[in-house]
Amino acid sequence: MDELNKILVIEDEERIRRLLKMYLEREGYAIDEASDGDKGLQLAMDNDYSLILLDLMLPKKDGIEVCKALRTKKTTPIIMLTAKGEEANRVEGFEVGTDDYIVKPFSPREVVLRVKALLRRSATTSLTNVSTTTKDVLEFEHIVIDNDAHRVLADGQEVNLTPKEYELLLFLASSPDKVFDREQLLKEVWQYEFFGDLRTVDTHVKRLREKLNKVSEGAGKMILTVWGVGYKFEVTDE
Missing domain, CATH: 1.10.10.10 (Winged helix-like DNA-binding domain superfamily/Winged helix DNA-binding domain)
Structure with a gap:
């Protein structure tokens, strides 16, 4: 599978992981999963993903810690999953490098739309003028x-x-x-x-x-x- 079609889901609730995996696989993405921050960070560091869905509240390392550590090495797009009452944490997430967030409970369709939008923009900016000799x-x-x-x-x-x-x-x-x-x-x-x-x-x-x-x-x-x-x-x- 092309690495540009790989998404990492870091989420400790198995039900949510299954739901995200099902909907994203329908769209042609390959999904890796992690149920805690330590495993998620290791997978994110060792592999190249097109995007990471990162839960804020995780065992071992929370989403803020994972994002902060990841940003020292990689610029992989990150969408953070947060609960309604975690506004201050969402702001902190942006400050350490999260690109977007989705509030729980969410519609799986909304997640798919957010993922596609973020990937579309990332692909557009990184691939602009590949075939031209004029520097952009x-x-x-x-x-x-x-x-x-x-x-x-x-x-x-x-x-x-x-x-x-x-x-x-x-x-x-x-x-x-x-x-x-x-x-x-x-x-x-x-x-x-x-x-x-x-x-x-x-x-x-x-x-x-x-x-x-x-x-x-x-x-x-x-x-x-x-x-x-x-x-x-x-x-x-x-």
Whole structure:
């Protein structure tokens, strides 16, 4: 099986694992399973998955610990599964590198749609212009986005972004100085309109800005909040 069709489900409830496995296999994905954080992290480190479904509350290592450890080595897209009362944990999950989350109880169909949307965006950004000889590069004063290499440089230093952070930056930078509201960003970057939480956008913008700021204050300031409206990638004429 092509590794691009492999999904890892890390979930301690067997009933939920079976349900996710059944629905995702119907869509043509191969599923690996883990029932605790230790085993899940080991599988995630030892194999290349197209996406990981990660429960927040797990034995041995919780989802936050797994995600944080995984992000030191890999940028595999992660969707976290959380209970309704775990809002603070979801925010923490975004801060350590989760790309999206789904609240329990969930519809298996919703999970499939979220998975497809995240994989579609990841594939689009990583495979852009594979067949062309023209380099797909966006260059600005403080930031260079090399879409062929899927790499971001801030004042010459590489910035390690998750797939969703990269997609968000690429989308904003592709339309400099244009303001996008959070609903537009959910639709264009996450590719769904019905399940999205606007805080997903806010948290990703915050995390993206922080990562850019660590390398270059000038780069961080290019992601601008337009109060009461949304966000934009600002290009100044310095």
